[in-house]
Amino acid sequence: MKFSVNKILAAFGNIRAMERTHVDNHTEDIINSINDDVFAISEKNVLYASTKELGGYHYIITIIVGTFKIKTIKGASLNIKGENFDLDLKSDMDEFESDHSNVSNRFITRIDFQIEKEAVEKFDKTIIKSLKLSAKKQEIIFNTQ
Numbered sequence: 001m002k003f004s005v006n007k008i009l010a011a012f013g014n015i016r017a018m019e020r021t022h023v024d025n026h027t028e029d030i031i032n033s034i035n036d037d038v039f040a041i042s043e044k045n046v047l048y049a050s051t052k053e054l055g056g057y058h059y060i061i062t063i064i065v066g067t068f069k070i071k072t073i074k075g076a077s078l079n080i081k082g083e084n085f086d087l088d089l090k091s092d093m094d095e096f097e098s099d100h101s102n103v104s105n106r107f108i109t110r111i112d113f114q115i116e117k118e119a120v121e122k123f124d125k126t127i128i129k130s131l132k133l134s135a136k137k138q139e140i141i142f143n144t145q
Contacts, residue, residue: 040131040142042066047131047142051120058120059092060113064133068140069107071097076135078113082128089113091135111135 039049045066052059060078070076075094080087092112099108111133115123122128131142 039125040128040144042140042142044068045140045142047133049123051115051123058115058117060089060115060123062111062113062133064109064111064140065106067107068109068133068138069098069100070109070135070138072136074136076111076113076133078111079132079134080123080128081130081132082122082124085122087115087119087122089115 037048038046039062040047045064045068048063048065050061052061062078073095075091076096077091078087078089080089090113092114096109096111100106101108125144128144130144133140133142
């Protein structure tokens with residue numbers, strides 16, 4: 001029986017020896033296609049965010065790239081602290097999951113949050129001090145500066 005060194009190393013989790021899979025290509029394509037600018041950063045994660053309006057409802061679309069890994073059916077919350085305001089937003093969907101890429105060893109998680117029309121103007125990087133993402137006993141604090 002023949003074994004290649006790369007296959008053995010890949011079996012033990014060596015990222016460089018692993019071949020790209022369909023999921024890896026899909027995840028890398030998502031990461032590379034993010035059009036938004038970096039909105040905030042934490043110690044090990046980057047948050048991309050923008051506001052969208054769909055059918056009269058307003059949303060904050062977030063994409064977290066980094067070490068944040070989650071699979072939940074209980075949703076998430078986003079606490080936004082700014083100058084003279086504090087917003088608590090709930091995720092649009094209760095069920096979501098992070099995608100993983102073996103090649104880059106990063107996770108990508110998209111979470112949409114509902115926001116009131118009046119609060120959309122407060123979602124401005126220049127007046128937000130911090131964002132706290134809470135989901136399934138995990139908390140990440142993002143800073144905009």
